[in-house]
Amino acid sequence: MSQNETDRACLWEDGLRECVLGIVGTGPGFAALLALAAERDLEEFLPPMRLAGVACTAAQAAERGFERRGVVRYESWQELLAAHPDLTVLVDLRQERLGLTDLRKALPPHVSLIDRQAAVFLCALHNLHRAGAHTRTRLDHSRAMLDAVVTQIREDILLLDLGGRVLDMNPHVFQRTGRPKDALVGLPCWQVQTLARGVPFCPEPCADCPVQATLRTESKAEARMTRVSPGGELLYFRVYSYPIFDERGDLVRIMVMRRDITARTRLERERQQAEKLSVVGEMSMYLAHEIRNPLCAIGGFITALGRSPNLDAADREKVDIILAETRRLDTMLTSVLNFARPAAPGRSDADAQALLREAAELMRIGYSGQGFTFATQAEPGLPRAACDPDRLKQCLVNLLKNAMEAMPDGGEIGLCARRQDDMVALEVRDQGRGMSPRELDQAFSPFRSTKAGGYGLGLAMIRKIMDEAGGDVRIASTQGQGTTVTLLVPAVLSTSWSLSPAPEILDDTLPRAEEPAPADAPGAPDDRN
The missing domain is CATH 1.10.287 (Helix Hairpins)
Incomplete structure (x- = not known):
């Protein structure tokens, strides 16, 4: 058979675009044929079908509810054929087979005749379509639920082959990379997972990865991992890997889920x-x-x-x-x-800008001959901080001492006072060696110190003071670049303040002593205790 003959082998593809259907009798299979004629979802399998009418008795029409269904009745097949010269298919569902040969001879060449036995296949097609529609509905519901779960879950989910290459992933993975999904499929897992700003989660293949454990044991594996963010903050993750088996019980896929557990x-x-x-x-x-x-x-x-x-x-x-x-x-x-010892009650508010200047001036007088300079920056219009000024100044002085100890050869130490939401933020940043992930992890633990002769109460005491004031203390550090320690103190609320929206304090039109440093700029000391 030539290629042209193969292309024209199907009548549907050879110009048969609509099937005009006529039915003789209302025997078994009649309801299925009506359903097929009315069904529009079958157009991907059959040409569009249109019911021209049915040749039957008035009693049969009443029994089948022609009026309710909008079916046109004709007294005979001759009358039906005369009323619809465009008829293409006539189905004979009469109980008796008398006259079938005469009917076949009388039909025009363009009209196909289907008897009761052949109509069984149309009924089977109808039943198959109904079963398929039910299956598709269930599949669509399952797919919608799975898509909703996978999309809404904030964790990263990847599907890997046994070589560790990515087969599929949820949107959180590729959206973070800024690359299309198709560009990531097929890459090794460690090249796909990232932190913020596209920083790789794994700079190279990791032998301790749970995926490797699942490949060895064919069982679930998990691990707690730490990473340092682009801003120098320590991040905590829990990584899970799950084996996926085929019907024979062979391992064929691995699903990986990465959960950010930093806040917890x-x-x-x-x-x-x-x-x-x-x-x-x-x-x-x-x-x-x-x-x-x-x-x-x-x-x-x-x-x-x-x-x-x-x-x-x-x-x-x-x-x-x-x-x-x-x-x-x-x-x-x-x-x-x-x-x-619990803190003794003291004054409940402090001028953050004044304290920043006083602490810098105190250290400048005492250590100016040792090669240290202190750059201060304060946003105008800062609210007062809801904290005892003496204790807040104590925290700043301790942080400055730590910063100088992290820079034995001297250098610039930055101090910044700014507003962060409803908090007053006081930053001390150095240009020391920075802190390792292990040091970041244990920075606030009491009785842990890397100083010779230290008691390990430096940052722990600062944390205690901030907690008692209802504030917080945060550390961001990058090895080789320095460390930044930020004290967050609640702002003093005043009933005399206007309730109208306040202007944005960080407006670029406001004067500044200097531009604020980026989030990953050098920060506070490498030894916080």
């Missing part, structure tokens, strides 16, 4: 820190009553012994060492007690 982890850390502080408070009472009194007695006796003229040089050196260690213990005990 921070809340858990804050709760854990609160529990630690509670333990410290109970321990401080024991230290105050059970250790400090004998420590004072030891210090007094050692001091008196040191004044004795009977000590030789070697004994006097030992006494001096004991006295120094006693004082060091007392200093340590005082730090712990101050950390655990």
Whole structure:
């Protein structure tokens, strides 16, 4: 058969664009034929069908509800054929087969005749279509539900083959990359997953990835991973991988889900820190009553012994060492007690700009000869901060000391006061070596310090002060670029303020001492404790 003959093998494709249907009798299959003629979803399988009329008795027409269905009745097939010369198909559903041969001979060449036996196939097609329509409806509902779930879930979801290449993904994955989905399909998983601003989640293939564990064990795997954002903040993720098997039980696909648990982890850390502080408070009472009194007695006796003229040089050196260690213990005990002791009520508001200038000037006077410079920036019109000024100044001074310790060769330390929503934000940023993800993770933990001789209460104390003021403290750090510590203090509310919308404080028309640094600019110290 030639190509041209193959193309014209189907009558439907050979110009048969509409099937004009006529029916003789109302025997079995009549309802199915009416449904087929009225069904428009079948046009992808059959030419469009139009029912011209039915040749039957008046009793049959009444029984079948012709008037209700809008079916035209004719007394005979001759009358039907005469009324519709465009008729293309005539279906004989009469119970008796008498006259079928005469009917076939009398039909014009362009009219096809289908008897009761052949009409069974049309009925089967109708039933098959109904079953298919029901299946498609269920499939559409399932697909809509799956699409809604996959699209609305905020987690990243990827489908991988056994080589770790991406077969499919939900919109959250490719929208974050800024690339079309088709450009990512087929790439290795580690080249597709990103953080904000298109920063890769995995700079290279990871041997500890849950996907590798699922490939080895053919079972679910998960892992907790940390990453540093482009702005220098520590992010926490939980990555899950699930095996997908075929009907024979063979592993054929892997589904990966990545969940950002940063907010939840921070809340858990804050709760854990609160529990630690509670333990410290109970321990401080024991230290105050059970250790400090004998420590004072030891210090007094050692001091008196040191004044004795009977000590030789070697004994006097030992006494001096004991006295120094006693004082060091007392200093340590005082730090712990101050950390655990509730804050005494003080003034409830502070001028953030003035405190920033005072803290910078204090450090400038004390350390100007060591190569440090202090660049201050404050937005005009800042509200007052709802915090005791002495304690807020203490936080700023501690942060500045930490920043200088992170920059042993000197350099510029930036200070900024600005408004952030309903908070007053005070930033201290350095240009030190930055903090590792592990140091960021443990920055606020009490009694953890990277300083020689430090007690690990620096940032923990600042966190405590901010918590008591109803504020917060945040750290952003990038290794090799520096660290930024931001104190967020609630703004003082005043009933005298207008309730009309306030102008945007960050308007570019307002004068500034300097342009604000980008989010990933160098920040605060690499040793916060």
